[in-house]
Amino acid sequence: MARTEPNTMRSALVLKKVPRQSPVLDAPGAASITGKLNDFAWICALYELGQTAAAGVDPLKVQQDILKHIVSGLDAESGSIALIVEGTDDLLEIVAGTDLPPGTVGSRLPRGVGVFGHVVATGQPLLINGDAAETRLPVQINERRDRATHSAMCWPLRVQERTIGALAVNRAAGLPKYSVEDLDRGQVLTSLLALVMANHRMHVERENRILELSTLNDAMQRMNALLEDAQNQLIQSEKLASIGQIAAGVAHEINNPVGFVLSNLGALESYVGSLFALAEAADAAGARSTGEPSPEGVSPGQALRDGTDIEFLRTDIAALLAESRDGLGRVKAIVQDLKNFSRGGADESWELVDLHAALESTLNIVRNEIKYKARIETRYGALPEVECLPSRLNQVFLNLLVNAGQAIEANGRLLIETGVEGTEAWIAVEDTGCGIPKEHLNRIFEPFFTTKPVGQGTGLGLSLSYSIVRKHGGRIDVDTEVGRGTRFTVRLPLRQPRAAVPATSV
Amino acid sequence: MADLLIVDDEPNVLNALRRMCMNRTATPAIPDPHVATFAAPLEALAYMRTNRVDLVISDYRMPEMDGASFLTKAKMLQPDAARMILSAFSDMEGIVRAINDAGIFRFVAKPWGDTELRASIVQVLEHRDMMLENRRLADEVRQQQDIISRQQLELVRLEAESPGITRVRWTPDGGVLIEE
Numbered sequence: 001m002a003r004t005e006p007n008t009m010r011s012a013l014v015l016k017k018v019p020r021q022s023p024v025l026d027a028p029g030a031a032s033i034t035g036k037l038n039d040f041a042w043i044c045a046l047y048e049l050g051q052t053a054a055a056g057v058d059p060l061k062v063q064q065d066i067l068k069h070i071v072s073g074l075d076a077e078s079g080s081i082a083l084i085v086e087g088t089d090d091l092l093e094i095v096a097g098t099d100l101p102p103g104t105v106g107s108r109l110p111r112g113v114g115v116f117g118h119v120v121a122t123g124q125p126l127l128i129n130g131d132a133a134e135t136r137l138p139v140q141i142n143e144r145r146d147r148a149t150h151s152a153m154c155w156p157l158r159v160q161e162r163t164i165g166a167l168a169v170n171r172a173a174g175l176p177k178y179s180v181e182d183l184d185r186g187q188v189l190t191s192l193l194a195l196v197m198a199n200h201r202m203h204v205e206r207e208n209r210i211l212e213l214s215t216l217n218d219a220m221q222r223m224n225a226l227l228e229d230a231q232n233q234l235i236q237s238e239k240l241a242s243i244g245q246i247a248a249g250v251a252h253e254i255n256n257p258v259g260f261v262l263s264n265l266g267a268l269e270s271y272v273g274s275l276f277a278l279a280e281a282a283d284a285a286g287a288r289s290t291g292e293p294s295p296e297g298v299s300p301g302q303a304l305r306d307g308t309d310i311e312f313l314r315t316d317i318a319a320l321l322a323e324s325r326d327g328l329g330r331v332k333a334i335v336q337d338l339k340n341f342s343r344g345g346a347d348e349s350w351e352l353v354d355l356h357a358a359l360e361s362t363l364n365i366v367r368n369e370i371k372y373k374a375r376i377e378t379r380y381g382a383l384p385e386v387e388c389l390p391s392r393l394n395q396v397f398l399n400l401l402v403n404a405g406q407a408i409e410a411n412g413r414l415l416i417e418t419g420v421e422g423t424e425a426w427i428a429v430e431d432t433g434c435g436i437p438k439e440h441l442n443r444i445f446e447p448f449f450t451t452k453p454v455g456q457g458t459g460l461g462l463s464l465s466y467s468i469v470r471k472h473g474g475r476i477d478v479d480t481e482v483g484r485g486t487r488f489t490v491r492l493p494l495r496q497p498r499a500a501v502p503a504t505s506v
Numbered sequence: 507m508a509d510l511l512i513v514d515d516e517p518n519v520l521n522a523l524r525r526m527c528m529n530r531t532a533t534p535a536i537p538d539p540h541v542a543t544f545a546a547p548l549e550a551l552a553y554m555r556t557n558r559v560d561l562v563i564s565d566y567r568m569p570e571m572d573g574a575s576f577l578t579k580a581k582m583l584q585p586d587a588a589r590m591i592l593s594a595f596s597d598m599e600g601i602v603r604a605i606n607d608a609g610i611f612r613f614v615a616k617p618w619g620d621t622e623l624r625a626s627i628v629q630v631l632e633h634r635d636m637m638l639e640n641r642r643l644a645d646e647v648r649q650q651q652d653i654i655s656r657q658q659l660e661l662v663r664l665e666a667e668s669p670g671i672t673r674v675r676w677t678p679d680g681g682v683l684i685e686e
Contacts, residue, residue: 248595252567252616255594259617260522266620267525270532320525323518372567 042073046192060105062200063096066193067167071098074153074186076169082109082116083157083165083197092116092165119154119166125190127183128152151177153186157194164194164201231467238460239342239395245402245457249368253334257327264324271313271320278310337361341394348392350496352385355393355427359416362397370405374412374431381419387496392468399461400429400488406452407433407486420494424474428489435482444478473497508536508631509558512543513550513576514565514592519616520545523563523592526620527627534628547576554580555684558669559587561631566593566600574600577608584669588634590626592618 049066063081071079080097084090085108092109094100109116119126129151150173157165167190171178243250340361363376370376404414408431415430436444443449445466450459462476469476474492512523520543527539542557544550547570554562562580566573577589591604594616604610611630614623649659665672675683 248597252594255616256516256519259594260516260519262617263522263526263620263623266532267522267529270529273531316525319521323521327518368567372569 042069045069046073046189049196060095063197064105066196067096068098070167070189070193071169073189074169074182075171075175077172077175079167079169081157081165081167082120084120084163086201090117090120092120095165115152115154115168116166119156119168120163123156123158123163125153125155125183125187127178127180128154129177150175153178153183155183155187155190157190157197159194159198164197167193234460235392235395235464235468238458238464241458242395242398242402242461243338243342246366246369246398250334250338250365253364253368254331257330261324261327264320264327268317268320271317275313334364337364341365341391341398348389350387351390353388353390353393355383355386355388355418355425356380358390358394359397359418359427362394362401363416366398366401366405369402370408370414373410374405374408374414377413377415379415379417381417383418383420383425384494386425386492386494388472388492389468392471393492396465396468396490397427397429399465400490403461403488404429404431404433404486406457407431407435409434412485421491423494424491425494426489426491428487430485430487432485435484435486436478436480437482441478441480445476507538507540509560510536510539510541510563510627511550511554511559511561511587512541512563513545513547513568513573514543515545515568516565517545519565526624529620529624532620532624534625536624536627536631547571550576551579551583554583554587555670558666559584560634561588561590561627563590563592563627566591566604567595572600574603574608577604577610581608586634586638586666588630590614590630592616592623 046066046069049062049069067079067081071077078097078099080100081095082092083095085093094105094107094109097104115126115128150171152168152170154166154168156163157167169186340358359378359380363378367376401414401416408414412432414432415428417428417430419426440449440451444462446459447463448459449463450457466476469490469492472492473496474490477489477491478486479489480486510527512520512527514520514523524541524543527536527541529535542553542559544553547564547568550562550564553559559580562577564573564576564580568576571579573591573593577591580587581589589608589610590612591610592614601613604613611633612626614626645659645662661672677683
């Protein structure tokens, strides 16, 4: 105690325990400090210091300022404040002091000893006048006889029955001794101080809590962004995976027309060769006979024409060109459909979309996967344009169509129906496939749940479809019966509940 | 004379293949081609019951049955007809069945090159002719050695002339079943 609080406890003190209502021990010598304490300005200043403390200025500085204010208010020569270290019962730390050796502030006191230890332990204020050697307190006295402490007061700082620390002030010899009144008055002051301290502590805690929360919030936002990113990536990968599943069909759909158009070009080349030969022969014949028929009535050109079968060429070239045009048109269409399907990433915007066109486009890509095992029927209702993320919805349609196709073994039927109910559009994909067993039904929207063989499904299709439809504020209903088939119904609001979308955004 | 039978569910492909086969100015050209095309495998099989075919070319993916199944049936009808698959798609299992069960001579991918496809067809036809010639020569040798009877020879000749004639099935009341 004495080592760290040299000014608080000088030598030759008479230490007396002073109960609150105890009589004045040596009042005659006590000079009243009431005048100063009654000074309204002084109290206001203390209050303002308290406010500064609440405003979160460096707590050590504020405590030091308050202490100085109190030391001056009590006409003391020096003073110090010790607070109980948070999380402990009685470990005291010097947080402020006047006239203390450097390094004292921030140091800790041995538990339960010294004036501070005693005051904190008992919760009672102490008035010490005279010789400390006479006290029974376990106080170690630092001998500095040159400036022996003459009178000292120490108060516990209490907040709601809880002692949070203690404050001490000292007067050296030469000044009047403190009186019991001073001790009582000081008690009022220190309760005020304790409140300020407690407020400050609470304020700091709140600041820390807020900081903690905002850090947490930041982390959560970062996490959310990461999650969103991850989900976008997942959707994109699933899209790629589903394209992988239909790639064979798409290749078929492209290679068939490319095959016959190429071949037709070969045929056309030879036809054109024949026609040129015919034209040359006709020219040559014309040059010889000036176009007059020979006496036999047959021109050389006629003879050549007989061998070339010009009638056949006339009809076949027309057919060849029409078929080739049809073939290239189909290639163009499927490439466009693929583009529609794969376009759009995280930044895709909401558009008003004709869902029938979207369905047809998606159906075009998967048709080849389905047409060899199922008849495809469409029953489109009157559907207005729906506000949606088109490429995301295409992915949902693709999933439902591929699933339906995979559910059908052979000779099935795949029905696509659409309609409007109130403010909702609905799109149903119905197959005559194997159906979903009861034990799987509540798991089909689970990520990575799949019953398909390895390589045929990622287990993400329905899960992502579900989240895409949820993002649209819609839902997916399932109606299934093992052996009979399954019907998935996607319901979507016609408009998104945000700000109205201008028609120009189509 | 080369009798070709082509099956594909896409009529445009059939037309293009017919043009390609009939092209006599190209090299190599298919000698004296006669082409029958079918969009449905079942119709093609019906045709094969009554018409001799030298080479069957089939798509793989078709609505009624896949190419491997179709060619397996075609092989049962006319074992001496050569078989090819021309397809933009097949899974591994399909290719294995086409080779092991249907005994195909070639697998050509779509899109095809006319020259390569024609060369393949000509090669396959030559290969088949050689096999048949080999068999005929071997039969001749056996005949000379009196190993096969005249009746058997006659049966082989008849079968070559009218496929299925040696495998006439009788109804219980003595009628002849023509169709399966």
